[in-house]
Amino acid sequence: MTTTAHDLGRRFHAALTAGDWAAIRSLLHDDATWTLPGDNTISGTAVGGDAVVERARKIASYGVSFELLHVLVSRDNMALSLHNTAQRPDAVLDEHLTTVCRLRDGRIAEIETYLSDVPGMNAFFV
Known part of the structure; x- marks a missing residue:
């Protein structure tokens, strides 16, 4: 794959928001x-x-809106800075997060997500 880390981040976000699991x-x-x-x-x-x-499917099934703030790149990896929001009658999700993607040979090998509000996430994803 000859895609750049920045392009890979944009493609991942676009597929996530479109529900394009393939x-x-x-x-x-x-x-x-x-x-x-x-x-x-x-x-x-x-x-x-x-x-x-x-x-990804499960998170999206909760009606989460994935607002992309930035695609951040390092020498070898990339991260998505996001503002995720969603609402149910009994809970609201409003969190900032960074999803760090470690790349190998132009594809994602490992993802780790860092959250601004872990208790809020725990209350929402029940």
Whole structure:
């Protein structure tokens, strides 16, 4: 894959907001992982490309709006700075987060998400 880290970040976000699960899967290595903090239905580590896609699907199923603030790049990796919001009758999600993606051979090998409001995430994703 000859995509830049910045382009990869934009493609990941675009696929997430569109619910294009096949596109997300194409950006991941088979052994990709995604780790989220907290103690709720989306917390912990998803292991394997298919499990990472299922985690993205589950998060999106809660009606989350994924506002992209910035794509940040390092020499070898990239991160998405996001503002995620959603609302249910009994809970509101309003958090800033950074999703750090470690890349290998032009694809995502590992994702780790850092949150501004872990208790709020725990209350929302029940």
